[in-house]
Amino acid sequence: MRLKTIAIAAAFLISGGMASTALADYPEKRIDMIVGFAAGGGTDVMARTIAPYLEKYLGNDVSVVVKNMPGASGQIGVTAVAEADPDGYTLGTYNLPGAMARTLDRHADYNADSFTYLANIVNDPNVIVTPKNSDIDSMDKLVEAAKARAGAVTVAMSSLGGDDHFFLQKLSDVTDADYTVVPFSGSAPARSALMGGHVTMGIINVSEVVAFRDELNVLGIASEKRSPMAEDIPTFKEQGFDLVNGALRGFVAPAGLPDDVESKLLAAFQKTYDDPDFQKAMQRSGNPTELALGEQFKALNAEQLELAKRIWETHPWK
Amino acid sequence: MYGNLIDALPAVLSLGNLAAVVIGVIAGICVGALPGLSATMAISVLIPFTFGMDPLVALGMMAGIYNGAMYGGSIPAVLLRIPGTPAAVATSFDGYPMAQQGRGGYALQVAVVSSAIGGIVSALVLMLLAPPLAKVTLLFGPTEIFWVAVFGMSAIVFLLGGDVLKGLISAAFGVFVSLVGADTITGAERYTFGHLELLDGINIVVLLVGLYALPPAIGLLEEVRDFDTQNTGRLNTISIWKAMPGMLKYWKTWVRSSVIGVFVGILPGAGGSMAAFLSYNEARRASKNPEEWGKGEPEGVAASETSNNADTAAALIPALTLGIPGTAVAAVMLGGLLIHGLQPGPMLFRDNPGIVFGFMWQFLFAAVLLIFLGGALATNSFAQVLRLPRPLLGAIIIALVFIGVYSINGRMFDVYLMLGFGLIGYFMDKLKFPLPPVVLGLILGGFAEQNLRLALRIGGGDWSILAASPTAKILIAMILLVVLAPLFSRWLRARKTHRANA
Amino acid sequence: MNNASSSTPLGAARGIDPDLIAGIIIVLGAGALLTRTSDMPGMTALLPVTMLSALIVLGLLMIGRCLLRRRRRGDPEATAPAPLKVFDNARRFFGIVVAIAAYVAGVALLGFYTTTAVMIPVVAWCFGYRSLKGVLLADLIFTGGIAIIFVVLMGQELPTEFFLR
Numbered sequence: 001m002r003l004k005t006i007a008i009a010a011a012f013l014i015s016g017g018m019a020s021t022a023l024a025d026y027p028e029k030r031i032d033m034i035v036g037f038a039a040g041g042g043t044d045v046m047a048r049t050i051a052p053y054l055e056k057y058l059g060n061d062v063s064v065v066v067k068n069m070p071g072a073s074g075q076i077g078v079t080a081v082a083e084a085d086p087d088g089y090t091l092g093t094y095n096l097p098g099a100m101a102r103t104l105d106r107h108a109d110y111n112a113d114s115f116t117y118l119a120n121i122v123n124d125p126n127v128i129v130t131p132k133n134s135d136i137d138s139m140d141k142l143v144e145a146a147k148a149r150a151g152a153v154t155v156a157m158s159s160l161g162g163d164d165h166f167f168l169q170k171l172s173d174v175t176d177a178d179y180t181v182v183p184f185s186g187s188a189p190a191r192s193a194l195m196g197g198h199v200t201m202g203i204i205n206v207s208e209v210v211a212f213r214d215e216l217n218v219l220g221i222a223s224e225k226r227s228p229m230a231e232d233i234p235t236f237k238e239q240g241f242d243l244v245n246g247a248l249r250g251f252v253a254p255a256g257l258p259d260d261v262e263s264k265l266l267a268a269f270q271k272t273y274d275d276p277d278f279q280k281a282m283q284r285s286g287n288p289t290e291l292a293l294g295e296q297f298k299a300l301n302a303e304q305l306e307l308a309k310r311i312w313e314t315h316p317w318k
Numbered sequence: 319m320y321g322n323l324i325d326a327l328p329a330v331l332s333l334g335n336l337a338a339v340v341i342g343v344i345a346g347i348c349v350g351a352l353p354g355l356s357a358t359m360a361i362s363v364l365i366p367f368t369f370g371m372d373p374l375v376a377l378g379m380m381a382g383i384y385n386g387a388m389y390g391g392s393i394p395a396v397l398l399r400i401p402g403t404p405a406a407v408a409t410s411f412d413g414y415p416m417a418q419q420g421r422g423g424y425a426l427q428v429a430v431v432s433s434a435i436g437g438i439v440s441a442l443v444l445m446l447l448a449p450p451l452a453k454v455t456l457l458f459g460p461t462e463i464f465w466v467a468v469f470g471m472s473a474i475v476f477l478l479g480g481d482v483l484k485g486l487i488s489a490a491f492g493v494f495v496s497l498v499g500a501d502t503i504t505g506a507e508r509y510t511f512g513h514l515e516l517l518d519g520i521n522i523v524v525l526l527v528g529l530y531a532l533p534p535a536i537g538l539l540e541e542v543r544d545f546d547t548q549n550t551g552r553l554n555t556i557s558i559w560k561a562m563p564g565m566l567k568y569w570k571t572w573v574r575s576s577v578i579g580v581f582v583g584i585l586p587g588a589g590g591s592m593a594a595f596l597s598y599n600e601a602r603r604a605s606k607n608p609e610e611w612g613k614g615e616p617e618g619v620a621a622s623e624t625s626n627n628a629d630t631a632a633a634l635i636p637a638l639t640l641g642i643p644g645t646a647v648a649a650v651m652l653g654g655l656l657i658h659g660l661q662p663g664p665m666l667f668r669d670n671p672g673i674v675f676g677f678m679w680q681f682l683f684a685a686v687l688l689i690f691l692g693g694a695l696a697t698n699s700f701a702q703v704l705r706l707p708r709p710l711l712g713a714i715i716i717a718l719v720f721i722g723v724y725s726i727n728g729r730m731f732d733v734y735l736m737l738g739f740g741l742i743g744y745f746m747d748k749l750k751f752p753l754p755p756v757v758l759g760l761i762l763g764g765f766a767e768q769n770l771r772l773a774l775r776i777g778g779g780d781w782s783i784l785a786a787s788p789t790a791k792i793l794i795a796m797i798l799l800v801v802l803a804p805l806f807s808r809w810l811r812a813r814k815t816h817r818a819n820a
Numbered sequence: 821m822n823n824a825s826s827s828t829p830l831g832a833a834r835g836i837d838p839d840l841i842a843g844i845i846i847v848l849g850a851g852a853l854l855t856r857t858s859d860m861p862g863m864t865a866l867l868p869v870t871m872l873s874a875l876i877v878l879g880l881l882m883i884g885r886c887l888l889r890r891r892r893r894g895d896p897e898a899t900a901p902a903p904l905k906v907f908d909n910a911r912r913f914f915g916i917v918v919a920i921a922a923y924v925a926g927v928a929l930l931g932f933y934t935t936t937a938v939m940i941p942v943v944a945w946c947f948g949y950r951s952l953k954g955v956l957l958a959d960l961i962f963t964g965g966i967a968i969i970f971v972v973l974m975g976q977e978l979p980t981e982f983f984l985r
Contacts, residue, residue: 038727039365040653048369048657066366067977070727072514079514105505107512154776160505182775185502185768188641188662189586195640198459199776208641211663285659318505318861363976483885487846487878494853494871501864508860508868509853532920539947540912709947710958713940716920720927720936721966724978730928737924741917748907749842767867 026088026261027062033251034084034092036077038070042207042287043093043249046122049281050251050272057268064091073159075102082110086254088261091118096248100305101161104312112305116257117297119269120250122282123290124205125223126167127233129216131197137217139239142201146177154180156190156202160317161308164203167222167245169311171203174241191216205247206230207286222246229288248304249287250297266294322667323445326675329374330683338375339680342382343687349383350390351700353400353531354719356523357387359726361650365657373658373673378680380654384647385684388590388627389433389692392619393700396425400534400715404526404646405590405626407757408598412611412618422701425619427561430692432572432620436627437685439576440583444631445678449667451632452639455584457789460772464784465793466585467766470592470758472801477595477754484751492759495520499764503771515731522591522646524723524732525760528739531719533747536740538712558693568620571601575621579628583635586642590629592761595754597625603804627688631681638662638674840886846879912947919943931981937963 033051037043044066051064058064069077078099081092094115102108130136136145146153157164160183172179184190187204194202195215206227209218213230220236221227222245236243253265272278273291282289292300311317329335349360360383368376391402396413409429416425443451458466478485498509499519510516575597582593601621602611611618633644634651641662643649652662660666660673667674706714723736746753770784777783785791850872857865857872907913919939926935940962941955949955970976 038650038653039362040650040656042656044653045657045659048366068366068728071729072517075517076514106507151778159502180775180778182772183503184772186642192456192586192636192640192642193459196456196459198461211661211665214664285656286661363970363974367974367976483878483882487875487882490871490874490878494868494875497868497871501860504861504864506860506864508864509856536913536916536920539916539943540907540909706958707944707949707951707954709949710940710944710955712947713943714958714962716923716943717936717940717962717966720924720932721970721978725976728977730924730979733924737920740920745842749838751842763867763871771863 025060026264027058027060029062029089031058031062031064031088032090033064033066034077034081034090035066035068036070036074036093036095037068039066039068043074043095044068045285046249046282046287047093047251049285049287050121050278053272053275053278054268057271058264073102074098075106075108078102079109081252082114082254084254086116086256086258088253088257088265091251091253091265094120094250094252096120096250096301097163097166097304097308098161100301101166101308101312103305104308105161105316105318112301114255115252116255116262117294117301118251118253118262118265119273119294120248120292120297120300121269121273121289122249122287123223123246124207124249124288125221125227125244125246126164126203127206127209127221128171128201128203128219129191129194129209130201130219131194132215132217133197134200134217136200137219139219139236139241142219143175143177145200146175146179150178151180153177153201154182154199156182156184156193156199158187158190158204159183159185163205163245163247165317166307166311167203167243169315170243170245171241174243206233207288210286227288229283229286248300250292262294269293320446322671323675323678326672327679329672330378330676330679334372335374335378335676335680336683338378339382339683340687340691342379343386343684343691344382345379346383346386346388347390347393347692347700348386350387350402350406351393351703352718352722353394353398353402353535353715354527354722356403356527356722357384357391357647358521358523358650359722360387361647361654363725365650365654368654369657373660374676374680376654376658377673377677378684380651381677381680382684382687384630384651385433385437385627385681385688386692387647388437388630389430389623389688390700391626392429392433392623393426396422396429396619397701398534400531401526403590403626404522404757404761405594405629406622407526407530407591407754408594408622409619409626411598411622411754412613412615415612415614416616416619419614421614421616424561425616426701427558427693428565428568428616428619429623430558430688431562431565432568432575432623433627433692434685434688435572436576436579436624437630437688438682440580440628440631441678441682441685443580444635444681445675448635448639451584451635455586455636455640455642457787458585459787460769460776461784461787462789462793463585464766464769464773465790465797467762467769469793469797469800470596470762471766472599472797474755474758477758478752481750481752484749485755488746488751488753489755489759492756493763494759495525495756496760496762496764497767502768503775513731515727515729519764520735520760521726521732522757522760523726524736525739526757527719527723528736529743529746529753529756531715532736532740533744535712535715535719536744538708538715541708558689565616565620568617570604571617571620572624574600574604575624576628579625580632582625583629583632583644586636586640586644589645589761590626590633590647591757593625593629594622595758597621627685631678631685634681638666639664837886837890839882843879843882843886847876847883850875850879915946919946927979929982931984932978933963933967934981936966 033047035044035047047066051066054064055062069080074095077092084090103111136142155168168179182199187208190202191204193199206221206229210229218233220239221233222236222243224244226235270293349355361380387403388405391406392409395401395406395410396417399410399414401407401410413425416422474489498516500507500517578597579593598618598621601617602608633648637643637648637652643652660670720733723732773783854872857868923939937959940959944955970978
């Protein structure tokens, strides 16, 4: 009788132990990392740069395989992540404010609650640039020109409903002036139009301007502190404009991830971020890093959604 | 700058890097030659694979594939009237009639020599003139690009074929297809029917494969024919080295088409197919016997093939210096640079001269290699492949078409879309609707529209902005000249005969 | 006119010009698409409306031309062009369409390599290449070659086989 009890208890223990080891064994198969853009884009390079570090810190000789699902400015990939099994074997890249803005301006099969927020790795602040030979080489002159005639200042940017567009809306509020949006498809054509002097000003990200400092005037950067990528660019706050905005790139998993899987992933992202080699690799690919882990990232997402909603309600862009 | 060029040479000449170019050229010719596969697809498949490779090996393969595919596309264009790449559409105009007359071998030799010449010119331009030409690119804002697109559309007139009504319907259909997707300026969706896959528009490869590769595959299976007796694939050629001196008479076309190819290359977003159409058109206009064109004039093949290769390296000038690719393939290649941490811009030339200038050398080598690999080896073996029994060839093309379209974005949706275009293409072909206007309409329609609207935005809705810059004025003058000159000369002739009669 | 006696079930056999059918389809298709432009903003709708209207006008012209041609054909003196022949062999054409549809569906359901390995010999055989050795050899070289390039060399995914999912 006692023996039987012991046996049952032992069986429980073993099975319980096995169950927990089964979970503790995560990851035990290949992890797919879904990227919503084609190979070679900024987001793709970030994913491929981080993959080997995740492999290292998750252990178990796991392989993290990048899968490109390009289309609809990342929406196809994000939707696939939202709809995947929450077992920790499907992760995906996540771009803000785009991912949240798409839930407002289009039909989207996901929302802010569809994800487990893992880590935001890149924060690429906006900058205002003007052509090198332009008279407008300071914020004051820009505001003056914008106020002189409504819509006289034409603004090149990469698309509607992105970080650059939201930044322009903030600028418009702060400076109390109207600007004419000229949405090119992509920031490189917008930057070239600026260099050719075809538009008055442009809004791009700091990573896209560092290689072109000699060809463009940079009026300011929309971050709290100056960027280590370009120490000489003053922040807007320094110049008396309360403007902070940027493009965020991070990683999410489907909502409902088991707790221990989530904590393992969070730990791996934290260790990766702290790895000096990883930081060096990100720097080399021109990605300004800033970590927001787990709950912090979730809060960041809510904040971005709030911003997008506010702008969508006051100034719908389509 | 030129010192950097010399410094970059030794690394390029290392065995591994040379091998990469050779493999790239061979792979490119194969990809171009197999109906359904395209350079865009091959490079996008290659890019993830090169992550972690030595940059010069990766870039060398891409340079090889790009050059190889631009020539390779002419092989099925000539032998089967299936352009292997979008840029080979114009090659089929005269190449296929030549093949039907039993001169397919000569057509391919003209194609390979012209391709190599275009490629060499383009590579030299990239090596020697990249920074000044990047300044030319900057002159082209939305207004100017709009006029270039209009200039390109003037070529439609010559592509309409015998039945103008049907030609116009084809062109309008092409423009309509180019409008599918999100309108980038208002953000509104056009004809996406709720499909996210359609938001970015319809990839030209999907349309091209559907229209051009599927109907002939159906045709191969449809014909009841004793396959053993047909020998249309026989090329009957003399050695390429003996054939070359005879081609020297095309030198004017080579020069003209190289200039057009390079020019179109440095313009953002225009692409190799537009270069080929334009230069075919210009060569025909300059020809003494324009009525022979479209019936098997080797000069037509030379014009088209020179310029679509002259476009390759030139398209990298805006890509490397400004980050704006000149062609769809250059756009994919830009991804190949980025994945190796090579950010485009002036700093690229300063920070990584070894790689950038090495890459330029690789383009030059790839172009030269075309003659050896393309002319001497690949062409004949592909002619053999295309002599496979027709039902088998048809079945293989169907499978290739699937791979080619599926691999671009890795999704079935594009395959279904391609099948739809295939059916449309089949009936268009049977009812004698010309296909080239569809391709030109797709390339230029939405492109012209978007730039026109950007220009108007910049001008605050004032149409006078379209003629504001000196560049725009020059372009308008060129368009007027090209469109009006033939009318004027006809009027002059009419007046002369009228006087003579009087 | 001689073509009218060929075995095509559509068009010519019934004396209907395929151009006429094409014209009607173009007008109807463009008209249907035109109704969808109403909810687009003005500038967005401009070019689609222009192109679709152009297609409708051109389609109507084509219909008109067919009708004129038909009337002229009643006149024995006229040299109106004979209507175009649409199908070389309609039965084969529909067979091919079914085969392609089955192939694509098969790839989506069963995986790329399995379906391709079956499709190539079956299609080649059914459509007239009756050499068992040739068919199987070509199948092996082609499917095997693709597998080597895509799976072994590039690690690129084509639709996964049903037994590997």
